[in-house]
Amino acid sequence: xxxxxxxxxxxxxxxxxxxxxxxxxxxxxxxxxxxxxxxxxxxxxxxxxxxxxxxxxxxxxxxxxxxxxxxxxxxxxxxxxxxxxxxxxxxxxxxxxxxxxxxxxxxxxxxxxxxxxxxxxxxxxxxxxxxxxxxxxxxxxxxxxxxxxxxxxxxxxxxxxxxxxxxxxxxxxxxxx
Numbered sequence: 001x002x003x004x005x006x007x008x009x010x011x012x013x014x015x016x017x018x019x020x021x022x023x024x025x026x027x028x029x030x031x032x033x034x035x036x037x038x039x040x041x042x043x044x045x046x047x048x049x050x051x052x053x054x055x056x057x058x059x060x061x062x063x064x065x066x067x068x069x070x071x072x073x074x075x076x077x078x079x080x081x082x083x084x085x086x087x088x089x090x091x092x093x094x095x096x097x098x099x100x101x102x103x104x105x106x107x108x109x110x111x112x113x114x115x116x117x118x119x120x121x122x123x124x125x126x127x128x129x130x131x132x133x134x135x136x137x138x139x140x141x142x143x144x145x146x147x148x149x150x151x152x153x154x155x156x157x158x159x160x161x162x163x164x165x166x167x168x169x170x171x172x173x174x175x176x177x
Contacts, residue, residue: 007069093122 004069008073011070011073090118
């Protein structure tokens with residue numbers, strides 16, 4: 001057991017060191033000046049290939065290391081990422097009943113045993129959203145009524161001005177006679 005933990009620590013340390021060296025090495029290569037020919041003081045062009053593997057590449061297993069340990073580490077990483085994704089979906093409310101059909105029964109039991117608090121929170125959130133929607137609809141209705149009243153008021157002003165104009169025109173005609 002202690003040997004397995006030691007090899008796990010060695011593996012994780014090597015991954016960290018490799019990713020650091022890969023980042024460090026690429027910047028050193030870019031900035032290095034060619035010292036073999038002192039007359040040529042130009043900077044070396046960065047090479048396309050790097051001697052260090054990029055940090056996102058799978059880990060190379062040296063001879064003698066336990067292959068199952070590396071697979072176990074990768075499986076744990078995948079399980080962790082899957083768990084994070086499920087938590088994120090739950091937070092956004094994206095997990096639905098159709099998603100449950102794809103998983104094995106043990107996973108379904110875990111999902112069904114969620115605390116009632118989250119369901120209550122979802123219900124409260126849906127009630128809040130419904131209330132917000134009702135408020136927005138009421139505001140829209142009031143806005144439509146307000147616009148309708150403004151249109152009617154403008155029309156009545158126009159009619160009043162026409163009547164007023166006719167009265168003044170009639171009065172002018174009376175004085176002209």
